[in-house]
Amino acid sequence: MVASIDSLSYHKPALLKEVLTILEPRSNNNFVDATLGDGGHALAILDSTLPNGRLLGLDADDQGILRAFERLKKYEGRVCLKNYNFNKLEQAVSESQITPISGILFDLGISSWQLDSADKGFSFKDQSLDMRFDSKQFTTALQLINTLEYKDLSSLIYKYGEDPNANRITRAIIKSRPIVNAEHLTEIIQKAVPRRGRKTNPATRTFQSLRIAVNNEMENLEYTLSSLMDFVTKGTKIVVIAYHSLEDRIVKNFMRKESSDCLCPTSILVCQCNHTKKIELINKKVIKPSAEEMLGNPRVRSARLRACVVI
Numbered sequence: 001m002v003a004s005i006d007s008l009s010y011h012k013p014a015l016l017k018e019v020l021t022i023l024e025p026r027s028n029n030n031f032v033d034a035t036l037g038d039g040g041h042a043l044a045i046l047d048s049t050l051p052n053g054r055l056l057g058l059d060a061d062d063q064g065i066l067r068a069f070e071r072l073k074k075y076e077g078r079v080c081l082k083n084y085n086f087n088k089l090e091q092a093v094s095e096s097q098i099t100p101i102s103g104i105l106f107d108l109g110i111s112s113w114q115l116d117s118a119d120k121g122f123s124f125k126d127q128s129l130d131m132r133f134d135s136k137q138f139t140t141a142l143q144l145i146n147t148l149e150y151k152d153l154s155s156l157i158y159k160y161g162e163d164p165n166a167n168r169i170t171r172a173i174i175k176s177r178p179i180v181n182a183e184h185l186t187e188i189i190q191k192a193v194p195r196r197g198r199k200t201n202p203a204t205r206t207f208q209s210l211r212i213a214v215n216n217e218m219e220n221l222e223y224t225l226s227s228l229m230d231f232v233t234k235g236t237k238i239v240v241i242a243y244h245s246l247e248d249r250i251v252k253n254f255m256r257k258e259s260s261d262c263l264c265p266t267s268i269l270v271c272q273c274n275h276t277k278k279i280e281l282i283n284k285k286v287i288k289p290s291a292e293e294m295l296g297n298p299r300v301r302s303a304r305l306r307a308c309v310v311i
């Protein structure tokens with residue numbers, strides 16, 4: 001079922017001006033939006049690539065792709081939308097036969113409607129504690145929280161939630177099992193880690209860590225970026241917006257590696273790796289949202305944009 005949508009509830013595209021400045025969409029150019037969401041970036045790209053520029057859009061969320069389909073209906077014939085994880089990007093590109101590709105955008109993380117939705121499982125009040133982008137996937141957050149052993153659960157909360165209270169939270173969770181829903185989990189965390197004047201809910205980081213684990217977000221990103229070089233062609237721009245420091249590190253390492261001519265340790269005087277650079281960085285320093293954008297859209301505050309072009 002598609003959640004009812006009015007234009008006010010669409011996700012606000014992050015760093016839109018910056019994305020367009022880098023991608024420079026022009027008449028008849030083709031693009032890939034690997035994380036379509038509500039299609040905010042896609043819409044702006046399609047408006048700039050009239051009359052025949054095409055866009056391939058992917059989203060792992062089966063409800064999300066239907067929302068985007070509704071919103072982008074007016075571009076029928078110019079859009080090809082697929083409910084695919086971006087780890088199948090090469091297959092999607094080949095099936096769509098959209099070539100050449102001027103740019104690929106990854107705007108990682110989660111859409112506002114997913115976060116606010118009563119049944120996706122991402123909100124503190126949700127009944128399901130599901131958190132799967134793709135409802136065909138097997139494991140939910142509820143299963144993880146009720147079955148992981150102490151060591152695995154605390155390292156998941158520490159690594160993906162970057163929460164210094166991971167051990168304390170894990171002890172409280174294990175003592176209170178079975179956890180029945182998100183509200184229950186939130187209460188347990190709030191009792192274990194009092195707010196003490198903090199603005200954010202103490203459960204925020206645990207929820208984030210569960211979402212990242214349920215959807216294999218880091219593994220998918222690492223795999224997809226490393227496989228890009230097998231099928232992108234000269235001139236294609238790659239833009240990635242990350243919202244988590246681990247995610248951003250994966251992007252940074254990928255771009256550093258592929259923009260280097262040699263990967264040998266500095267102690268080796270004559271190159272033995274024969275690696276050649278395949279991309280040029282577009283922005284040497286990471287791009288962050290302006291104060292003005294953060295004021296209008298606080299959810300964008302952790303966004304970090306990196307971009308490169310295939311040479």
Ligand SMILES: C[S@@+](CC[C@H](N)C(=O)[O-])C[C@H]1O[C@@H](n2cnc3c(N)ncnc32)[C@H](O)[C@@H]1O
Binds near residue numbers: 012034084107108
């Ligand atoms: C921040 S939102 C994108 C918002 C979009 N740029 C817009 O303007 O509306 C991220 C989207 O990526 C999707 N997503 C996250 N990981 C994905 C993956 N591995 N494959 C495909 N889609 C993914 C989520 O379901 C979500 O809809």
